[in-house]
Amino acid sequence: MSATELASPLSADEFRQELFERGLLFATGVDGLYGRSATFENLVDAVDRLIGRMSTEDGAEIMRFPPIMTRTGFEASGYFKNMPQLVGTVHCFCGDDREHKRVLACTPEEGGWTAAQQPADVVLTPASCYPVYPIIAARGPLPAEGWLVDSSSYCFRREPSIDPARMQMFRQREQVCFGTPERIRAFQSHWMTRALEMFRRMGLPATTDLANDPFFGRPGMLMANGQRSQRLKFEILVPISNPDKLSACGSFNYHVHHFADAYGIRDADGEAAHTGCAGFGLERVSLALFRQHGFDIEAWPESVRATLWPRA
């Protein structure tokens, strides 16, 4: 199959069933929560490394995170204000023996074993760039030329779906840029061009388009429209589960000074810095590859295999 030819239509449910039957993903009984096979992980790792090779000359500072972040950092981000429907919180038992016995005896109507759970000082990470901001802010003013971070984390979004490309937990590889508006716009544009080249080399028929975040409720409509009219968010889109609707495998975002205000990130002159990020969903890119080239990696075009697994 050529790089520009679209894969034949397959519904989201059929595609997911194929992934299960071929042992690439393991069903858990919860939509959007899957185990991964060695083959799948090998591909995710190859996509991750490809992103690394394409950005190696950028000199970004590497930061890798576990899938939870501080609650204070999360609250400062404004994420719950914008997208409460996607948030996953961590709650823990903080009681004594007596309280433990009490909750074990609670009926489901009384809340069951969760009746005494208290919100912890950590939450599930919604995007891999979020833990980066408080760390950069704590260092004080940025260098004059700005800063660049290469982050990665498992992320959580409460979006249960039969579409295997819409997972509740997935990995993001995200570059985060700090600096002037000009630097962030250049970073955003550079990564869109770089992403199209990366997807071309993987034999994926990708396009980029203006986009918005799924802000919550009616105020969210206003936020989303503002984001679009200012051209703050772009996505790279590929057919995966739904032949009639492309799936976004990456996004390129300009936050203006939202995160600088939220976390107190200052430029070398003490002014609010501007920030942007360019991230890829590693599972989504991997699924797009299976969808486009078939389930047998050995049978993929040699050029695609050489891009993902270059010989030393």
Place this chain on the structure above:
Amino acid sequence: MLHETVRNVLRGVGDLAASADTLGDNTDLFDAGLSSYGTVEVMIGLENALGIEFPETVLTRDTFTSINAIVHVLERLRDGTVPAGGQAVDANGWPVATETVQ
């Protein structure tokens, strides 16, 4: 009347609280410091003050560009020349997304 109501609401919005009294009717509110969150505060403040609900079709950045722009939309709402409901669209007429990128 509507101009004063709008200005009253702007006085309560953190982004513009210090400058609300000196803003011209055509001053660009975003240039004056109105943020995305601030725009939502203006929207909710006006809905509470006037007992109205902005239809999704007017939930755009253009609606909140200036005091005159806001008043113009409020007058159209009062006159019934803005259809109720509808789906939010961007400047190109495309519906705004409701799902996330991963």
